[in-house]
Amino acid sequence: MIDEVLKEISNLRNERMKKIYLSNGIKEPVYGIPTKDLKPLSKKYKNNYELALELFNTNIYEAMYLACWITDIKKMTKSNFEDWINKSYCRFIGDYSVAVTLAESPLVFEIANIWINSDNDIKASAGWYAITWHLGVKKDNEIDLELMEELLRQASKEVYNSKGIVLDAISQFIMTLGISYLPLHEKAYILAKEISKLDENYAYNEISKFSEKNRLGFKRKNVRC
Numbered sequence: 001m002i003d004e005v006l007k008e009i010s011n012l013r014n015e016r017m018k019k020i021y022l023s024n025g026i027k028e029p030v031y032g033i034p035t036k037d038l039k040p041l042s043k044k045y046k047n048n049y050e051l052a053l054e055l056f057n058t059n060i061y062e063a064m065y066l067a068c069w070i071t072d073i074k075k076m077t078k079s080n081f082e083d084w085i086n087k088s089y090c091r092f093i094g095d096y097s098v099a100v101t102l103a104e105s106p107l108v109f110e111i112a113n114i115w116i117n118s119d120n121d122i123k124a125s126a127g128w129y130a131i132t133w134h135l136g137v138k139k140d141n142e143i144d145l146e147l148m149e150e151l152l153r154q155a156s157k158e159v160y161n162s163k164g165i166v167l168d169a170i171s172q173f174i175m176t177l178g179i180s181y182l183p184l185h186e187k188a189y190i191l192a193k194e195i196s197k198l199d200e201n202y203a204y205n206e207i208s209k210f211s212e213k214n215r216l217g218f219k220r221k222n223v224r225c
Contacts, residue, residue: 002054005045009062012037021061025090030061038062042069049075056084061093068097069224073104081111085123091165094126102126103133103223109147116154121166128155128169132176133223140217145183152177152184156191159198171199178207182217 010031018032045051045066052071055063064087081102088094102108108130115127131151135143151173159170174195178188185207192203210216 026061033062038066045070047072064093065097068101085126088122094122095129099126099129100133100223102130108134125165125169128173132173135176136180137220137223148184159195171203175203175206179210180218
């Protein structure tokens with residue numbers, strides 16, 4: 001089956017998009033396929049754990065992306081996630097693929113809490129993003145308040161010593177707490193204002209926009225497409 005799927009992926013190649021992908025840090029092998037064009041394949045091969053593992057191991061960017069969409073979350077183990085994040089060479093795979101998948105797993109906090117303390121920027125960023133994605137879909141009463149308070153305290157300390165993708169990931173976490181998790185909205189809003197010079201007012205402005213539009217408490221229907 002893997003050969004059949006790889007052929008289907010290859011047939012969707014887009015040379016113009018490939019140049020854009022390469023210019024943004026994505027490495028060969030890559031076909032330049034817009035994510036929307038992969039959606040039909042994600043529906044066709046949905047919940048195929050074994051195929052997902054094979055696809056991710058190809059190191060083809062689009063195959064790795066597709067693997068995260070189609071895997072059976074219930075079968076994903078700690079070693080699976082560790083293998084995937086270790087093979088993630090850029091944030092497009094780490095933050096927007098592997099972290100998204102982890103966000104739907106019962107293992108999300110167990111694994112993410114390890115990743116956010118990593119010296120590897122891609123792993124640390126993915127850890128924060130996994131928690132952020134999780135926050136954005138789960139109901140407030142399904143989320144441990146004490147754990148969120150602890151993570152907010154950690155974010156408030158680490159944000160001042162972080163940069164690049166890790167700074168962005170922590171800022172996203174603070175923003176999502178302020179928008180989607182009402183119990184800590186006020187604390188997240190205050191912190192977002194304090195770090196406005198670090199993230200160019202991103203978290204603060206986004207929380208303010210949702211507040212002005214009376215959309216605080218906003219939740220997505222799902223994380224993976």
